[in-house]
Structures are given as C-alpha cells and as structure tokens.
Amino acid sequence: MRRTTGRLLRGLALLSTLALGATACGGSDDDSGQKAVSAGDIQTALKKGGTVNVWAWEPTLKSVAADFEKKYPKVKINLVSERSGDKHYTALSNAISAEKGVPDVAQVEYFALGQYALTKGLTDLAPFGADKLASKYSPGPWNAVSEDKAVYGLPMDAGPMALFYNKKIFDKYKVAVPTTWDEYVEAARKLHKADPKVFIAADAGDAGLTTSLLWQAGARPYKVDGTNVEINFADPAAKKYTDTWQKLIDGKLLAPINGWTDDWYKGLGDGTLATLPSGAWMPANFVTGVPQAKGDWRAAPMPAWTKGDKASTENGGSSLTLPALGKNKELAYAFVKYANAEDGVQTRVKQGAFPATTADLQSTEFQNTKFDYFGGQQANKIFAESAANVADDWSYLPFQQYANSIFNDTVGKAYISGTKLTAGLKAWQDASIKYGKEQGFTVK
Amino acid sequence: MTTLQPPVAAEPRPAPPPARRDRRSWTGWGFIGPFVAVFALVFLAPIAYSIYLSLYRNQLIGGNSFVGLDNYKLALQDDQFWASLGRVSLFLCVQVPIMLGIALLVALALDSGRLYGKSFFRITIFLPYAVPAVVATLMWGFMYGTEYGLVGDINQAFGVTLPDPLSPDLVLASIGNIVTWEFVGYNMLIFYSALRVIPHSLYEAAEIDGAGQFRVITAIKLPAIRGALVIATIFSIIGSFQLFNEPNILRKLARNAITTDYTPNFYTYSLSFNGQQHNYSATVAIIMGLITMVIAYAVQLRGMRKGA
Numbered sequence: 001m002r003r004t005t006g007r008l009l010r011g012l013a014l015l016s017t018l019a020l021g022a023t024a025c026g027g028s029d030d031d032s033g034q035k036a037v038s039a040g041d042i043q044t045a046l047k048k049g050g051t052v053n054v055w056a057w058e059p060t061l062k063s064v065a066a067d068f069e070k071k072y073p074k075v076k077i078n079l080v081s082e083r084s085g086d087k088h089y090t091a092l093s094n095a096i097s098a099e100k101g102v103p104d105v106a107q108v109e110y111f112a113l114g115q116y117a118l119t120k121g122l123t124d125l126a127p128f129g130a131d132k133l134a135s136k137y138s139p140g141p142w143n144a145v146s147e148d149k150a151v152y153g154l155p156m157d158a159g160p161m162a163l164f165y166n167k168k169i170f171d172k173y174k175v176a177v178p179t180t181w182d183e184y185v186e187a188a189r190k191l192h193k194a195d196p197k198v199f200i201a202a203d204a205g206d207a208g209l210t211t212s213l214l215w216q217a218g219a220r221p222y223k224v225d226g227t228n229v230e231i232n233f234a235d236p237a238a239k240k241y242t243d244t245w246q247k248l249i250d251g252k253l254l255a256p257i258n259g260w261t262d263d264w265y266k267g268l269g270d271g272t273l274a275t276l277p278s279g280a281w282m283p284a285n286f287v288t289g290v291p292q293a294k295g296d297w298r299a300a301p302m303p304a305w306t307k308g309d310k311a312s313t314e315n316g317g318s319s320l321t322l323p324a325l326g327k328n329k330e331l332a333y334a335f336v337k338y339a340n341a342e343d344g345v346q347t348r349v350k351q352g353a354f355p356a357t358t359a360d361l362q363s364t365e366f367q368n369t370k371f372d373y374f375g376g377q378q379a380n381k382i383f384a385e386s387a388a389n390v391a392d393d394w395s396y397l398p399f400q401q402y403a404n405s406i407f408n409d410t411v412g413k414a415y416i417s418g419t420k421l422t423a424g425l426k427a428w429q430d431a432s433i434k435y436g437k438e439q440g441f442t443v444k
Numbered sequence: 445m446t447t448l449q450p451p452v453a454a455e456p457r458p459a460p461p462p463a464r465r466d467r468r469s470w471t472g473w474g475f476i477g478p479f480v481a482v483f484a485l486v487f488l489a490p491i492a493y494s495i496y497l498s499l500y501r502n503q504l505i506g507g508n509s510f511v512g513l514d515n516y517k518l519a520l521q522d523d524q525f526w527a528s529l530g531r532v533s534l535f536l537c538v539q540v541p542i543m544l545g546i547a548l549l550v551a552l553a554l555d556s557g558r559l560y561g562k563s564f565f566r567i568t569i570f571l572p573y574a575v576p577a578v579v580a581t582l583m584w585g586f587m588y589g590t591e592y593g594l595v596g597d598i599n600q601a602f603g604v605t606l607p608d609p610l611s612p613d614l615v616l617a618s619i620g621n622i623v624t625w626e627f628v629g630y631n632m633l634i635f636y637s638a639l640r641v642i643p644h645s646l647y648e649a650a651e652i653d654g655a656g657q658f659r660v661i662t663a664i665k666l667p668a669i670r671g672a673l674v675i676a677t678i679f680s681i682i683g684s685f686q687l688f689n690e691p692n693i694l695r696k697l698a699r700n701a702i703t704t705d706y707t708p709n710f711y712t713y714s715l716s717f718n719g720q721q722h723n724y725s726a727t728v729a730i731i732m733g734l735i736t737m738v739i740a741y742a743v744q745l746r747g748m749r750k751g752a
Contacts, residue, residue, distance in 0.1 A: 090717055119504055204703065205700050227505050258699055262681070263591050272591075399504065405704060405718035410702030416612055440505030 036127045037330060045330035052331050056090065056107035056377075057084035058156060060348040064339045066349060076330055089401060096121050096325060104326035105336055108153060109318040110144035111208075114224065114398040116321070117152045119416025123322040125151040128333045129352065133341055140390035141356040145319050152316040153319035155356035157348075159279025160386035161212060161302050161315050162379075164286070168296040169198060169274045181244045181303045184275075188253040191274050199255035200248070201275050202264055205415045207407035208315055209277065210241075215394045216313035217241045217305045221429075224395045230444045231397070231432050233425040240305050242421045249415060256415065269293045277302060279315035280354040280383035287373050294372070299379040301386060312389040317356070354383060361387055399439060403432045473596045497726040504720075515727035522638050524705040525728055529735070531616065536684040539620040544676055546624070547631035552661060554632075555639040566636070572627035577626060581693040584622045589697070610698040627683070631676045638672035639665060674747030678740045685736045688713065708732045 032371060054065070054077055063076035066417035080103070083091055089112060095102045096116075108116060116122045125131075130151040134142055151197075165177055173194040178184040188200030203209065214221060218237035223230035248254050255262045255273060267273040269292045276282070302312055320336040322329055338344045341357065349355050349366060361367055361384045370376045397403050410431055411424035434442040473480075498515050502508045519525055553559055554566055572580065587594035588609040595606050609618040642665065650660050666673075688709040695702040704714035708728065715725035 093720060107698035115504070257591060258696065261696060266592055402719045405714065408699040409703040409705070412703075416700045438503070438685060438721075439529070 002129070002331075005170065021180055032059055037129070037333070039129065041218055042128075042330045042334050045328070046072045046075060046334055049076075050328045050331050051076045051078055052105060052335050053078045053080070053103045053326070054079045054105040054320075054329055055083070055088065055103040056105065057081050058107060058318070058348075058353070060351040060353045061339060063351070064344040064347050065335075067343065068338050072334075073131050074333075074409045077335060083308070086332050086401075092116075092323070096323065099325055102325040104322065104328050104332040106321050106323050106326075107156065107318050108321045109312070110141065111211075111396045111400045111404070113152055113319065113321070114396055115143060115401060116323075117150070118227070118398045121324055122152045123324050123329060125153065125322065125333065125336075127331075130154060130333075130337075133337075136341055136358065137356050138358055138361065138387050139392040140199065140387065140394075141317060141319070143392040144317070153321035154336050155317070155319050156212050156340050157281060157317050157354050158356040158387055159281055159314050159316035159354070160383055160390055161216070161279055161313050162282075162301050162382050162386055163300045164276040164278060164282060166268075166271060166293070167298045167375075169271050170419070171300050173198075177300050178303045178305050179301075181240075181305055184303045185244060185247050185251075185253070187274075188248060189251060191392055192251075192284050197272060198274055199267075199272060201277065202255040202257040202259065202267055203248075203364065203415075204254075204256045204258045205408050205412040207261055207404040207411075210407070210411065211396070212313045212315040213241050213245075213277075214238055214359070215304060215391070217313055218311065220394065222397050224398060227398075227440070228442045228444075229397065229436055231429050231436070232420070232444075233429050239422075242425065246414075246421045249371075249403070249421065251334055265289045271296075275284055277315075279317065280380075280386065281316060283371060283373060283379065284352040295375050298377055301382055310389045311391055312386040314390050314394075364425050375401055397432065397436070398441070399432075399435060402435055403428070406431050406435075461601070494708050494726040494730055497723050498730055500723050501705070502723055515724050516731070518724065519727050519731055522728075524733075525708065525711060525731075526703050528708045528711050529732075532684050532687055534682060535616060535620060535642035535687065539623060540677065540680040542620075542682060543624045544631055544673070545629055545678065546627045547676070548635055548673075550628065550632045551639060554636055557655070566632075569632055572628070573630040575626070577689040578693060580626050581622055581690050584618075585694050585697050588618060588694075589714065610694065610701060612701040615694065615698055615701045619687070619694065622690050623683075623687075627680070631680070634672050634676050635669055638669035642668045670747070674744060678743055678748065680738055681740055681743060685709075685732065685739075 038425070052075065054061070056079065059081070061079060061081070065079050069075060069077055081443055088107070092103070092106055092108075098247070108122075113122075125148055131146075131149065133151075133154065134146070137155050138158060138160075140160070141158045145151060145153045163178075170177055173191055174196075175187050175190050176183070178187045184200065191198045191200060211221075214233075214237070217240045219233070219235055219241065221231060221233045221235075221238065223232075255267060257267055257273075257368065264273075268276065268286075269290045271293075283299075286293075290297075301310075304310065320340055322332050322336065326332060339348070345355050345357055345360055349360055355361060355366075367381050367384060368378055369380050371379045407428060410427035411421070413419040414421045414424035433443045462465065470744050499510060499512060500508055501511045501515065550565075550569055554562055559565060575583075585593075590596045590599065590606075590608050590610075595609060598604070599606055607614060609615070646664050647660060650664060654662065687707040691702050691706045691710055692713070695706075704718065706713040709732070712725045712729045714734070715721045
C-alpha cells in the first residue's frame with residue numbers, strides 16, 4: 001500500500017511538472033518592429049491565394065465573403081459566425097493566451113478594442129496603409145480604432161443613437177415627443193399617469209446605455225493614456241445624467257425589464273414601452289424581433305441635455321481587426337479593407353447595416369431610403385445627422401468588458417433599493433479602480 | 445460425492461521468490477491501471493493544475509509572475525467570497541431541511557401502503573428530477589415574471605399585488621423553491637429504496653407488540669434508514685455549496701438582485717470568464733473545495749457515529 005502511494009505521488013509530481021513546463025513556454029514576443037506592407041505586396045499575396053479565418057458575427061459579412069472569393073478566386077474566406085458578444089471574446093482571449101487557433105480576422109466592438117490593443121493582441125494596421133483611410137470614416141468610429149499613429153482595426157459599423165418611439169402611444173395620449181431629457185421625464189409622467197401600464201422605457205440597469213448617455217451629457221469618466229487610467233464619475237456633466245435618471249427611477253417610470261429578453265420584445269410590441277434610446281443598428285432588430293408593431297414606431301433625434309444642444313452619442317458598433325498571432329496578414333488586411341472601406345460596404349448597407357464611412361452616410365440613396373417598418377420614414381437622415389454630431393473625445397477603459405460585467409452588482413443597486421444613482425456609480429468606479437490596480441494599471 | 449482431482453505438480457517450481465513478487469505487483473497494476481490512468485487524467489491533473497495556477501498571478505499589464513501564497517491570503521480576506529459563502533450557508537440551513545423533510549414525508553407515505561395510486565405518485569414526484577436544471581430554471585423563471593409571467597397573470601386576474609419573487613429579498617427563497625422542486629423526488633427515491641429493504645418481520649413483530657404507525661416510524665423505519673439520511677444530507681450540502689445553474693440562469697431576469705458573486709461557484713466563474721483572473725479563480729475554487737470537504741466529512745462522521 002505504501003509503495004502504491006509512493007508511486008502515485010511520484011506520478012502526481014511528474015504531472016505537475018508537465019503542467020509547469022507546458023505553461024512556462026508561453027510569453028515570447030518577437031514581432032515588435034513591423035515593416036511597411038505596400039499595395040504591391042498585397043496584390044502579390046492575393047494572386048498567390050490562401051485561406052483567411054474570420055471570426056465575426058456580423059450577418060452581412062456572409063455575402064461580402066462570397067463576393068470577395070469571386071473577385072479573388074484563389075483566396076478562401078473561412079467565416080466562423082456562431083459566437084457573438086461575451087462568448088466570442090472569451091474564445092478569442094483563450095486562443096490568444098494559448099497561442100493556438102487564433103483567427104486571422106476578428107470582429108471586435110469599439111468598447112473592447114482597448115484591452116486587445118494594450119495587451120499587444122492586435123496588429124497595427126498603419127504599416128498596411130490603413131492610416132491613410134482616416135478621412136473615409138466618421139470621427140467617432142475612427143477615434144475608437146486609432147490611437148496616436150496606430151490603427152487597430154477598420155470600422156465596420158457605427159451606432160449613432162436615436163430615440164425610437166411608439167407613435168401610436170404618444171398620439172393616443174396626446175403627448176409631444178420629447179426633445180430634451182427634461183421633457184422626456186415629463187412625458188414619462190404623463191404617459192404613466194394616463195395608463196399605469198405604459199412606461200417611457202425599459203431600463204433595469206445597462207452599462208452600455210449608461211455610458212452612452214454620460215457620453216452625450218459631456219461627461220468623460222474614463223481618461224486613458226497607455227497604462228495610466230483615470231476613472232471619475234463625479235463631474236458636473238455626469239450630474240446632469242444622474243439627476244434626470246434618478247427622477248425616472250424614483251418615479252418608477254422605467255419598466256424593470258432587461259434588454260433582449262422575451263418580456264422586452266413583448267413590451268416593445270404591445271405598447272408597454274413608449275420609447276427606446278438605441279443605436280442606428282436597431283431597425284433590423286425591430287423588423288425581426290417586433291413584427292407585430294410594424295408601423296407604430298418612428299425614429300427621432302436623441303433628446304438634448306440642454307435645449308438646442310445637438311450633441312449625440314454612440315451605442316455599440318464594431319470593427320474588424322487582425323489579431324497579432326493570426327497568419328496571412330496581407331490577405332486578411334485585403335479582406336478587411338474590402339469589407340469595410342471598399343465594395344463590401346455597399347453590399348452591407350443594402351442588407352441593412354449602418355456604415356461608418358462618410359461617403360455612404362451622405363449618399364442621397366442612403367439618406368432617402370424609406371423604412372416600411374417606420375411607416376415609410378426616411379430614418380437614415382436622423383441617424384446620419386446623429387453620426388455627424390457625436391463628440392469624438394470619448395474613451396472606454398482598457399478593461400471595459402470586465403467593468404461592464406460588474407455594472408449591475410454596483411449601479412444596479414440603484415434600480416432595486418434606496419441606493420442613489422450617484423452612490424451606485426461611485427461603487428462602480430471603486431470596483432473598476434480595484435480591478436485596474438490588480439491588473440497592473442496605474443489608476444487614479 | 446465428486447472428488448476433485450488434485451492438481452498434479454509435474455515438477456517443483458523453480459521460480460525464485462523475488463521474481464514472483466515482481467510479477468504479482470505488475471498484475472495488480474494491470475487491474476487498476478485503466479482506473480488510475482483515467483483518475484489521474486480527469487481528477488488529479490486538474491487539481492494539480494489548479495494548485496499550480498493558484499500560485500501565480502497573470503496581469504494584463506506585467507504578465508505572469510510567481511506570487512506564492514498571496515492569492516490565498518487575498519481570498520481569505522475577500523469580502524465578496526465570504527459573503528457568497530454566507531449566502532449558500534443560509535441556503536443550506538433553510539432549504540436542505542425543508543427539502544429532505546418533504547422527501548422523507550413522501551417516502552414514508554408511499555411506504556405506508558395506505559396510498560391509492562402509489563406508483564403514479566412515485567413517478568410524478570420523481571419526474572422533476574428528470575427535467576434538466578437549466579430547463580427547470582427557465583420554466584420557473586417564466587412563472588416568476590411579474591410583467592408577463594404567472595405571477596403577473598395572478599396579479600391581474602385577482603387584482604392583487606404579489607411580492608416580486610425576483611426582488612433581492614426574495615430571490616434566494618425563489619431559488620430554494622426551484623431546487624426543492626427539482627430534488628425532492630431524487631431524495632424521496634433514496635429514502636424509499638432504503639425503506640423497502642426493511643424486513644417485514646419487524647413490522648409483524650411490532651404489530652404483535654401493539655405498536656402504532658407512529659411508533660413503527662420512530663422505532664423501526666427512521667433508525668433503519670439513518671445511512672440513507674446521512675448520504676442524502678451530504679449530497680445536499682455539496683449541492684448547495686456548488687449552487688450555480690439556477691442563479692446563473694435567473695440572472696438574465698434579475699441582473700441587479702443576483703450579483704456576479706452570488707454563490708462561490710458563480711464568483712469563480714465570473715472571475716475567470718469576465719475578469720480573466722484564472723489564477724485567483726483557481727484559488728477560490730480550491731478553498732471552496734476544502735471547506736466543502738471538511739463540512740461533508742464532519743457530517744458523515746457525526747451521522748455515522750450516532751448510528752453505530
């Protein structure tokens with residue numbers, strides 16, 4: 001028996017050593033100096049052909065990939081689109097840390113770009129000539145993908161915000177569509193008083209919406225300079241948001257329904273929810289998710305924080321990037337450029353994507369598109385104007401993904417208990433600072 | 445009658461003792477080899493790897509470094525971890541007695557032989573256990589809904605305002621309700637099968653002595669199934685400490701009430717998948733494993749000692 005235990009222990013020791021060895025091999029970084037890649041190099045690569053592995057859930061990319069393969073018959077695009085959001089990032093992070101199975105092209109939302117760029121997970125596209133594409137894009141998305149001289153991805157779409165509202169409900173109770181957030185609170189009170197089943201909007205605590213509204217109000221809670229990070233939710237602009245939203249929470253004017261749940265879709269369809277502040281990518285979701293309310297909804301510009309102020313904000317939007325450990329970089333870049341700066345954009349716009357390229361945003365064809373779902377409204381005019389009015393000096397945290405995951409642990413308390421929104425934001429700030437310090441950032 | 449032919453020893457075996465011992469030890473390995481290989485691969489290796497992970501810290505800025513027992517020091521002072529442990533302990537103290545009590549009552553009722561349609565009751569009470577926890581939680585989550593769910597419908601139909609089962613004060617009880625629904629049948633089956641093996645002669649003797657049903661239960665049935673009670677309790681303790689599916693799925697409906705550190709298991713999951721803190725997550729998992737082991741072992745010792 002004793003002998004067996006001895007052997008077992010030795011086996012265990014061997015196993016642990018193996019595990020140690022396996023992990024110790026990681027962490028070599030050698031491709032720091034990047035050489036410029038000329039257009040000629042890319043053409044040669046395209047003629048030579050190869051396979052590009054793409055991880056992206058954007059649905060319109062399917063036909064873009066098919067068109068690209070038709071144009072360059074020797075190139076094969078292997079599109080993996082089953083994963084989205086958190087699952088996608090977990091898989092991507094795991095592949096990068098395992099240094100195995102890393103895709104050549106990956107979709108990354110603007111809020112998550114910082115983390116991958118900072119940890120050297122992405123290829124700088126400036127040597128490929130991407131820095132010369134700056135003028136093609138709206139300032140908001142371009143600011144999100146570029147840092148100093150580096151460009152970490154090409155903007156795929158944008159989410160300039162608009163206020164979607166149920167016209168039928170507003171007409172029925174003779175309430176004017178709000179143009180400022182103060183009017184919004186008033187409208188919320190009137191509608192809820194006229195019918196206690198009607199709420200101005202659903203909000204049970206959503207990090208994306210909160211940061212977008214702070215952005216519009218002029219607050220800049222995150223200041224990021226490399227590994228130096230500053231987090232502060234207590235500036236006067238943030239107070240504009242907290243004061244207004246606190247009124248909505250205290251008056252129980254927001255439906256406690258989480259976004260993207262069955263209840264949420266039902267609420268949008270049956271008149272329970274009167275408005276939805278969301279990104280310009282929302283119409284396609286209305287068509288598929290809320291078909292029963294076709295014709296009821298319209299788009300309007302976001303309410304202003306002070307009357308006459310046109311400042312808008314972004315919600316969502318993503319880019320295509322080249323992970324540093326991916327292969328076939330010339331081909332990968334050619335595909336990204338085709339999809340997000342060349343012919344692919346048109347294909348995607350036709351299928352309902354909201355472009356980040358100014359030329360497409362300003363084209364009359366795009367602006368005059370009538371949305372059947374919105375009763376024939378030319379909603380793109382509103383979205384395009386919103387896109388032009390987005391302040392471009394906003395930045396997300398280099399660990400925004402994590403910060404968003406604990407939003408409901410902290411700020412969420414304000415929605416369900418006596419905790420004030422300002423106290424909730426302070427708790428979020430503290431928890432984010434703690435995490436930042438643990439991860440080696442210099443946080444103030 | 446039959447006489448066995450004695451084995452014929454053709455010639456004295458010359459095999460020297462050391463060689464024989466060697467061969468015997470290899471034969472033993474042959475038998476347990478497959479088990480040890482699988483055991484080492486799926487049990488020992490992950491534990492060893494977790495322990496290895498728990499001694500390091502991997503930062504976004506600064507990379508991987510050996511930190512010794514720092515992670516353990518942090519975990520022992522981690523309020524979030526202790527709060528989550530307190531939450532599952534409360535759950536354990538309230539939910540497990542209720543669940544086992546109901547299971548025991550049902551098992552005794554089925555065993556009493558006075559129930560009409562016994563096998564129908566047995567199968568219907570066991571049926572929820574056959575429903576996957578994920579599906580069960582989704583189903584209950586729908587019923588708990590105050591807008592469009594069953595609770596909302598009741599409110600509307602009767603003009604009442606029931607308390608929201610997903611509010612922060614009630615959500616733990618709501619999870620307890622789901623878990624009870626799921627596992628009463630399973631525990632009932634453990635108790636019931638233990639009751640079935642009690643020899644009938646004991647009941648006959650009790651009847652002759654003039655013992656009533658209640659006396660039969662306390663003097664014969666309960667002592668006889670003590671082993672099953674202890675086992676069911678240990679399973680339930682482990683189950684409570686590992687609570688994950690129910691809060692994870694209900695969280696979609698009650699994001700603010702169920703925090704990312706709601707139960708120890710959910711906390712390790714969030715650390716790993718939201719924060720990429722695999723090392724610290726491994727540390728918390730190891731500490732939690734040790735605590736579970738100690739408590740389960742203590743219950744077993746206590747339960748068995750009384751039984752002896």
